[in-house]
Amino acid sequence: MKVALLQLDPTIGAIRQNADRLLDFARTAARAGAEIAVGSELSIVGYPPRDLLDRPSLLREVARETERVVREAPRGMTLVFGTVVGDGHAGLTANAGVVARDGAVVTTAQKRLLPTYDVFDDARYFEPGQAATTITVAGVRLTIAICEDAWAEVPGIGARYRDNPLRDVRPETTDVFVNLSASPFTLSKLEFRPRLFGELARRHQVGVVLVNQIGGNDELLFDGRSSVWNAQGELLARAPMFEESCFVTELEHPGVQSPEPATRTEAAYRALVMGVRDYALKCGFSRVVIGLSGGIDSALTATIAADALGATRVLGVSMPTRYSSEGSLTDARALAKNLGIDYRVIDIEPMFRAAQGTMGPLVDGLGEPGPLDVTWENVQARIRGATLMAVSNRTGAMVLTTGNKSELACGYCTLYGDMVGGLAVISDVPKTMVYELSRWVNRDAERIPQSSIDKPPSAELRPDQKDEDSLPPYGVLDAILELHVERHQGKDEIVAQGFDPAVVSRVLHMVRMSEYKRRQAAPGLIITGKAFGPGRRVPIAQGFTEE
16 A cells, blocks of 8 residues: 655644645545555644643634645545543544545544643643544554554553553554654654664564654654654654655655764754754754854854755854953854854954943942852843844854753853843753864865864853863863753762762852843754753752752
């Protein structure tokens, strides 16, 4: 049987636009001779719609567009697509897959497992389905399920639920298991998700079709990689990563396997590029502005932005003070030239002097300065933030922040200063990975100046400042942060792996004390297993400590 995997990039809430795109892809599939075309989870409304689902007017529009898709879908082909069914009253709202043929609904499959962990909140909005949905198309028995239903036998996930939809998937009743998915991208899923579905096929002795959403929706990134496996768990065909695609293949025979990124680093970079592009365009921004310090973080952010939107849509601004080195200005200029982006220099030293003259008498009268007086360091950062926002207000360009995950974890950032912006591009990228990505960017030619990669990182907010004056070496810091933030390990577990107890205590203390900053940060693109954002909900005012 010939199947089309409709791998779409929906905009959340753009219901008619999403429906039109789905119909366009369905018609392409029909022209290619597909007997069945399958879309992703919530194709009509986009995933995750969150509290938009509380709006009755949205649910009414979803219902109208769902009916239109059913009515206008190509005749002679079965179309399966994700949508919301129900009006939100009396527990009738469900995350569902509609099966349509010849202008009518054949059946509806409701998502049975509703995740509430990490970034997910499905149980907040939907009622779970109660039974399996199986249809027959061209003599092939297809069991239709939605996203999480396929993860029921994953340790640590299946234990959350009483139901196991996979119990209903067996060769006596099912030839092919079809999963409509909106599974967010993380680096850990690069190998895990294909292995999971291959093992599912082999264990249950059925073919498997996975259709996954692509695109960026706020912090979440979706990689697509819609695929087909046979009953032996062998990968038969795979759609492209990070690209919309109407991917037509045979269920019974090997087909095209789209090229995969050569490395995890390449996958991470492509995910960030897609995330910047979708966030900017879906929010109505055609241009971005970035503060260029001459350092590696702003250089990487600018490179990602140029690749996402085009160099002509990126403005880099250097804002030197008395502490800025000539090398930093030289590196910023070289970066702008290499990328072909617009570049401006705004000397903020006069504003900094004026701030010290105006605020100094008041501030100095309130207390003694510390040995490293962070007051005036933060004033410089806040002048830069105000300057970038002024540029944004005048030009309509969105400010991209440039802080990495290591800095955000430890509070090595300034509220209303370098944290100012609409999107935190690399806020889930540890500093050590920043270096990996930068070297990958330069694999064919120097785009990021090599001196930005080689020099010791510094905020340049006081004389001879280096990051390691205030932070452990990044190799040590990032290892501790991964264990603590992503693997949820406490001090004793981390120390048992050979880390200095005093360093571990200090890092955990910085993480705990910086929660209030992260709560006020711009949305950040997620690429790791646990990011600072909607999937990590830690109270600010709390008394638990392992330091």
